[in-house]
Structures are given as C-alpha cells and as structure tokens.
Amino acid sequence: MRKSMYLVYTADDDLNRFQDEVESKGKESIVYKADETEIEEIHKYVRERYRDIECIVYLDIPEEKLLRLAVEVSDIEPDIYQLAVLEKIRKEKSLKSNLDDVVRKDDWVEIQLLKKLEEHFSQEESRELKESISSTQGNISIFMHDDPDLDAIASAMALEEICEKENVGVETYFAGSFGHPETEIFMKNTDFLINKIDEESIEDVLEGTKKVAFVDFAKSSMSDIIPDSIDPDLVIDHHKTNKKIRAKEYTEIRTDVGATSTLMTQHLKNLDVPVSPVLASALLLGIKVDTHNYTKNISSEDYQAISYLNSRADKDILDVLENTPIYSETVSAMGRAISNREFKDSVMTTFCGKISHRDDIAQIANFLLRERDILTVLVCGVKDKKIHMSARSKDLQLNIGKVMEEAYSEIGGGGGHPHAGGGEVEMAQFTDVEEAVDNIKKRFQNEVFDR
Numbered sequence: 050m051r052k053s054m055y056l057v058y059t060a061d062d063d064l065n066r067f068q069d070e071v072e073s074k075g076k077e078s079i080v081y082k083a084d085e086t087e088i089e090e091i092h093k094y095v096r097e098r099y100r101d102i103e104c105i106v107y108l109d110i111p112e113e114k115l116l117r118l119a120v121e122v123s124d125i126e127p128d129i130y131q132l133a134v135l136e137k138i139r140k141e142k143s144l145k146s147n148l149d150d151v152v153r154k155d156d157w158v159e160i161q162l163l164k165k166l167e168e169h170f171s172q173e174e175s176r177e178l179k180e181s182i183s184s185t186q187g188n189i190s191i192f193m194h195d196d197p198d199l200d201a202i203a204s205a206m207a208l209e210e211i212c213e214k215e216n217v218g219v220e221t222y223f224a225g226s227f228g229h230p231e232t233e234i235f236m237k238n239t240d241f242l243i244n245k246i247d248e249e250s251i252e253d254v255l256e257g258t259k260k261v262a263f264v265d266f267a268k269s270s271m272s273d274i275i276p277d278s279i280d281p282d283l284v285i286d287h288h289k290t291n292k293k294i295r296a297k298e299y300t301e302i303r304t305d306v307g308a309t310s311t312l313m314t315q316h317l318k319n320l321d322v323p324v325s326p327v328l329a330s331a332l333l334l335g336i337k338v339d340t341h342n343y344t345k346n347i348s349s350e351d352y353q354a355i356s357y358l359n360s361r362a363d364k365d366i367l368d369v370l371e372n373t374p375i376y377s378e379t380v381s382a383m384g385r386a387i388s389n390r391e392f393k394d395s396v397m398t399t400f401c402g403k404i405s406h407r408d409d410i411a412q413i414a415n416f417l418l419r420e421r422d423i424l425t426v427l428v429c430g431v432k433d434k435k436i437h438m439s440a441r442s443k444d445l446q447l448n449i450g451k452v453m454e455e456a457y458s459e460i461g462g463g464g465g466h467p468h469a470g471g472g473e474v475e476m477a478q479f480t481d482v483e484e485a486v487d488n489i490k491k492r493f494q495n496e497v498f499d500r
C-alpha cells in the first residue's frame with residue numbers, strides 16, 4: 050500500500066488513544082489543532098505529501114472552514130478519504146457532496162452508550178450465573194441432550210470450569226450416543242469426562258445432586274431419559290422454543306446468538322475464568338458447527354467470541370477436526386437416500402432406511418439440497434423404533450421449522466429454524482415402515498404446498 054497516513058484536524062485536544070490505534074495498525078497519524086494551525090498550512094502539507102495521505106478526519110471544525118478545506122483537498126488528490134465528525138450538521142447537502150462521509154457526534158455517543166449497556170448487562174448475567182453456582186450446597190449436575198454436538202459439549206466443559214472455580218462439585222451427563230464424527234474425535238483427544246446415563250442410573254444421579262443445569266437445550270422432553278417432571282435450576286440455550294421456559298434459578302435463552310458456546314465464552318470472559326487451549330478449541334468448534342461454518346445464524350456476539358477464542362485455541366485440535374471424516378454407515382445411508390429420492394416440483398423427499406446416527410439424515414439433507422433446481426428436501430431414516438426426519442430449504446417463502454412443527458405435531462413432534470428443521474415419530478402407530486414413510490412424506494408435502 051502506498052498511502053499510510055492519517056491527518057486529523059481537530060478542535061479537541063486529546064486524541065492519544067486514536068493515535069495509538071492508528072499506530073498499532075502500522076500507520077502514521079498527525080494531529081493538527083484547529084486553534085493553532087491555519088487552513089493554508091494543512092493544504093500545503095497535503096500538496097507535499099498527498100501520495101502518503103490515506104485519510105483526513107475533521108473533528109468539530111466549523112462548517113464554512115470545513116468546506117474550504119475539503120474542496121481544496123479533493124482538488125489536490127480526490128482519492129484521499131475525507132471524514133467529518135460534527136456536533137450539529139446544518140448544511141448537510143453541501144457537506145456530503147464535498148466530503149466522503151459526515152457523521153453526527155451524537156450517533157457515536159449512542160453506539161458507545163449501547164455498547165456500554167450491553168457490557169454491563171452481560172456482566173450482570175455472568176454475576177447471576179456465578180451466584181447461582183456458588184450458592185449451591187452440594188453438587189451440580191449438567192445435562193446435555195441425547196445427541197450432543199460440539200456446541201453442547203463445549204458449553205458443558207465451560208460450565209464445569211466455572212463451577213470448579215467456585216469450588217462446587219460438578220459432573221456432566223448425557224443419554225444416547227455421540228452421533229457426530231467430529232464429536233467422537235474430539236472426545237478421544239481430550240480428557241473431559243462425560244458420564245453416560247440410562248433410565249436406571251438417572252434416578253441415583255438426580256438424588257445425589259442439588260442443582261440441575263441444562264446446556265444447549267431447555268426442556269426435559271428433548272431427552273428420552275430425563276423425566277419430564279424434572280425442572281432444571283439452570284438453563285443456558287440458544288434454540289427457539291414454543292413455550293416461555295423459566296428455570297428455577299437461572300434462565301438464559303438467547304435465540305439471537307448462533308451457539309451456546311458464544312454465551313459460555315462471554316461468561317468465562319466476564320468472570321475471568323482462564324480458558325485452556327482445549328476448551329477454547331471446543332468452544333470455537335461449537336460455534337462453527339452450529340453456524341454451519343460461520344454462515345448461518347451468526348451474530349456480532351458470535352464474532353466477538355470467535356476473536357476471543359481464536360488466539361487461545363489449540364491449532365492442532367482445530368486441524369484434526371477441520372476435515373471431519375464421514376462414517377461409512379452414513380455414506381451407505383446416503384446411497385440409499387439418493388436412489389430413493391422422489392420429486393414434486395422443487396421438493397425432494399426420500400427415505401434412507403436404518404441410520405446409525407441421528408445426524409446422518411441432517412448431513413444427507415444438507416448434501417441433497419445442493420441438487421440443481423431443488424429448493425426443499427426431506428430425508429427420513431429409522432433409528433430406535435422411531436422415524437427421524439430432517440428437512441432443509443432454500444425457499445425463502447417457506448419456514449421449514451414451522452412446516453415440520455405443523456406437519457408432525459399430531460403424530461410426533463417437529464420444529465426448527467426457517468431453513469432447517471427436524472422431527473420424529475414413533476413407528477408403533479403405523480402397521481409397517483412403508484406406511485409410516487408414506488404418511489410422513491404426505492404430511493410434509495401437504496404442509497409445503499398448502500402454504
């Protein structure tokens with residue numbers, strides 16, 4: 050880059066922080082005080098150094114003077130970016146036509162104010178979480194849903210870390226199995242311990258615990274094992290749910306962020322809990338999987354968490370998990386899904402028989418959605434006496450989460466986001482698989498085409 054200099058012409062005196070920032074980006078800055086420097090001096094400087102000057106900022110300069118400065122500067126070198134910051138803007142039109150941008154000081158104040166408030170409330174939230182943990186007279190049990198992905202695992206790890214800092218005993222539990230290959234690889238590479246539970250052992254666990262925390266899910270009905278009667282004391286989640294869920298002590302359900310890992314990263318940061326390289330990698334991967342490689346449902350808070358975690362993460366772990374292998378059972382199921390696909394307009398439905406991991410159908414649906422001219426995909430598979438469904442859509446007119454919810458609420462359950470959804474139904478209510486799959490496809494099509 051040829052230019053690398055910032056000039057500031059200002060009525061304010063103290064711009065040390067601004068100058069430090071500019072310097073940290075490898076650039077030079079020169080501040081001219083408005084009461085000491087004549088306009089001609091600035092013009093002379095610009096004429097001499099116009100090749101090096103990238104930008105000129107005018108801070109609180111009277112409009113008349115500002116216009117004279119700006120017009121002359123663009124005559125010398127139109128490529129210099131000229132920005133003015135003013136308390137009040139009167140001649141907006143002529144200012145905007147002669148400068149690259151004009152900003153009202155108030156707007157900055159508002160943004161800074163909002164940032165401050167957000168910081169404060171995030172701190173408050175963390176303080177409440179800490180309070181709820183440290184006041185526990187006994188152990189805390191963390192539960193994950195039955196098919197934990199890296200977001201769930203990383204969030205549980207982070208919550209354990211906070212409990213340990215508060216000297217509160219903690220264990221993480223889940224039922225079901227690891228249905229994501231990257232989860233399995235990650236668990237092999239860490240010594241983080243997750244206890245598997247079943248219908249029998251859960252009673253003992255619940256009896257021996259003072260508080261129950263749900264991470265990355267909010268309702269006991271999301272798990273086949275956790276009794277519906279269990280009301281969690283703490284819930285930290287980012288999924289959309291129908292009901293207004295309130296945990297007994299601490300509820301944080303933030304549908305505007307992409308991952309629970311983002312919320313946990315904020316807590317770790319706010320509470321000054323050191324983040325080990327393994328934990329940082331897990332949280333980073335948690336955000337990655339839940340935002341489909343940082344492309345969906347990602348918010349500015351997710352980006353902030355990513356930048357906090359990036360420098361702390363273990364690059365080897367990230368490397369290993371970058372190219373996740375696919376289970377060979379998943380590839381076989383994909384083969385069956387491909388040969389069984391049926392089409393109606395831009396909608397594809399297919400059945401892939403038995404699946405070994407719940408996530409299989411999601412991966413298959415993601416892949417099939419790439420077929421040309423296809424906008425919506427439904428993939429079904431059988432596991433544990435249930436038919437599981439995964440749906441994806443690129444059709445902006447369609448809310449696939451709603452479709453799934455309405456199509457299957459009578460015979461099972463469904464839900465999700467506008468572009469991705471899922472559901473499941475018990476097989477027992479049908480005479481055989483074929484009837485079940487036909488019924489499921491029909492319900493899906495009725496819902497899609499009736500809209």
Ligand SMILES: [Mn+2]
Pocket residue numbers: 200201265287307308309339
């Ligand atoms: Mn999640």
